[in-house]
Amino acid sequence: xxxTRLDGKQIALEIRGxxxxxxxxxxAAGHAPPKLAAVLVGEDPASQVYVxxxxxxxxxxxxxxxxxxxxxxxxxxxxxERIDSLNQDESVNGILVQLxxxxxxxxxxxxxxxxxxxxxxxxxxxxxxxxxxxxxxxQGRPRFLPCTPHGIVQMLHRSKIETAGKHVVVVGRSExxxxxxxxxxxxxDGSCGPETANATVTLAHSRTGNLAEVCRSADILIAAVGxxxxxxxxxxxxxxxxxxxGINRVGDRLVGDVxxxxxxQVAAAITPVPGGVxxxxxxxxxxxxxxxxxxxxxxxxIG
Ligand SMILES: NC(=O)C1=CN([C@@H]2O[C@H](COP(=O)(O)OP(=O)(O)OC[C@H]3O[C@@H](n4cnc5c(N)ncnc54)[C@H](OP(=O)(O)O)[C@@H]3O)[C@@H](O)[C@H]2O)C=CC1
Ligand SMILES: Nc1nc(=O)c2c([nH]1)NC[C@@H]1CN(c3ccc(C(=O)N[C@@H](CCC(=O)O)C(=O)O)cc3)C=[N+]21
Numbered sequence: 001x002x003x004t005r006l007d008g009k010q011i012a013l014e015i016r017g018x019x020x021x022x023x024x025x026x027x028a029a030g031h032a033p034p035k036l037a038a039v040l041v042g043e044d045p046a047s048q049v050y051v052x053x054x055x056x057x058x059x060x061x062x063x064x065x066x067x068x069x070x071x072x073x074x075x076x077x078x079x080x081e082r083i084d085s086l087n088q089d090e091s092v093n094g095i096l097v098q099l100x101x102x103x104x105x106x107x108x109x110x111x112x113x114x115x116x117x118x119x120x121x122x123x124x125x126x127x128x129x130x131x132x133x134x135x136x137x138x139q140g141r142p143r144f145l146p147c148t149p150h151g152i153v154q155m156l157h158r159s160k161i162e163t164a165g166k167h168v169v170v171v172g173r174s175e176x177x178x179x180x181x182x183x184x185x186x187x188x189d190g191s192c193g194p195e196t197a198n199a200t201v202t203l204a205h206s207r208t209g210n211l212a213e214v215c216r217s218a219d220i221l222i223a224a225v226g227x228x229x230x231x232x233x234x235x236x237x238x239x240x241x242x243x244x245x246g247i248n249r250v251g252d253r254l255v256g257d258v259x260x261x262x263x264x265q266v267a268a269a270i271t272p273v274p275g276g277v278x279x280x281x282x283x284x285x286x287x288x289x290x291x292x293x294x295x296x297x298x299x300x301x302i303g
Contacts, residue, residue: 019287038098068082074111165199240266
């Protein structure tokens, strides 16, 4: 029997509905609508699509948004100045600097991702990329949860997939996905999302020995590698849950990091690409933007 498809799009719509309702209540209590500022440097086509989707989702949830487009020739000082002005702007609750940043034109200093992300005020850091928010997450007392791992946690929970006592293998150790994902699932209590903790976590990467065997030992396999269809059917334990984070453009097709047709024959449940983790990332960004507004209004001390 082929695997159940975990419908990320549907779950994302459900979460967006909840955020819209909470935004309505927040505004009814006399607050200005939450506001997200996205900074897009350069012309990367995938980033354009993502930022457009995000703006549309904000509008539907009653969240205000502004898009600051800056040319690929922007200097580090210009970008840091823009971030600082968004930090100071009391009407802006959330700030997102779209990644990747473009390469610098010849003869100009590069835009360093770390320096730029460090400049975002932690109380407005809706991506949860700043060192303060990463540290709070590590300690099990997060303020903002990073959007993609949080979306995955929500999807598992809402699909009634238990993580406690399970062996989760996360393939990929990026700061955005793999590393925080592993940390969240290994937490002792529910601090990083409802009932999604207490997993036994293996964090695999490009230097992992015998990756296929490590993957086959997973009850839940989470692939965040960025290599089209590298997780094959024979790397999956029969009956496992497979979460495919990868978004790879191959010609005009969008494919994940998992060879879906093969995996579907082995797994018990699997996320498709598109329509899996991607839409959840956006839903959790909306959630974080409302949370940011509440924190700044003094409405709640922590998530
Ligand atoms: N759906 C969504 O919302 C999102 C999707 N994505 C997508 O997820 C994917 C991963 O993104 P991101 O985490 O930013 O990627 P990065 O490129 O930052 O990290 C990739 C990770 O995969 C590891 N890796 C690379 N090759 C192999 C290999 N052959 N075997 C095992 N591990 C390997 C790398 O190992 P090492 O550390 O050793 O180099 C690294 O840790 C991309 O396709 C991206 O587009 C990203 C963010 C959100
Ligand atoms: N500061 C920052 N924060 C991010 O969260 C961030 C980022 N930079 N840079 C790039 C990655 C990637 N990412 C995606 C989000 C949604 C979809 C998404 O909605 N995907 C749709 C398909 C969209 C399409 O057709 O291209 C889907 O999977 O169904 C994809 C990718 C967020 N990222």
